Amino acid sequence: MINYFNIRTAEHINRVKNNMILMEGYKNLELQSLEKRGEIHDQSKLVEPERSGYIWLTWWHYCKKQGVHFNHPEGAQELVELSVDHHLKSNLHHPECHLKSNDMSWLDIVEMVCDWTAMSQEYNQGSCLSYVQQNIQKWNFNEQKVQDIFDTISEIDKRLQKKI
Incomplete structure (x- = not known):
């Protein structure tokens, strides 16, 4: 479980980091600030109070993906909920x-878009x-922010397509 969590989390962070680098120049964002954010992305999951809960959550998702029944x-489950809540409220x-x-x-x-893209x-x-x-409605973004998010998704998709 722990080994899988470590590997999966490192791979996720790496995907986010690569996606961030790909966005250089978008909205005048500089490579250095994108790389820095990519480096610290989800680092809070590697230490308490998040680590233990995310180990369980990652294993639950792994089992679900494999079609294996798993109960915490x-x-x-309470630990997972506390970990997720801390993560969401601690990462920009x-x-x-x-x-x-x-x-x-x-x-x-x-x-955020690079994170979602990494999951996809x-x-x-x-x-x-x-x-x-x-899912966009659950965050109560205003109309302009929603447009900004969809524009960013369009841009990363275009940049990823060029990369292929």
């Missing part, structure tokens, strides 16, 4: 970290567009 041991690429979701900077939005890449789903279309 007693107390683990999550709307929950901001007093208002619309306070997210361009760098925050790009990292992990699950071989192509663009994160359908995920975002299904």
Whole structure:
């Protein structure tokens, strides 16, 4: 479990980092700031109070993907919930970290989209567009921020397509 968590998390961080680098110049974002954000992306999952909960959550997703039934041991689900809550409220690429979701900077939005894209890449789903279309309303972004997010998705998809 722990080994799988370490490998999967490192791979995810690496995908996000590569996606961030790909966005150089978008909205005048400089490579150095994109690389720096990519380097620290999800590092909070590697230490408490997040690590233990994310080990359980990552294993649950692994089992689900493999079609294996898995129940958390007693107390683990609460630990997962606390870990996720801490993560969302402690990392700028999550709307929950901001007093208002619309306070997210361009760098925050790009990292968020790169994160979603990395998840889509992990699950071989192509663009994160359908995920975002299904979930965007839960963050209460205003109309302009929603447009900014969809424009960013379009831009990363275009840049990834050029890379192929």
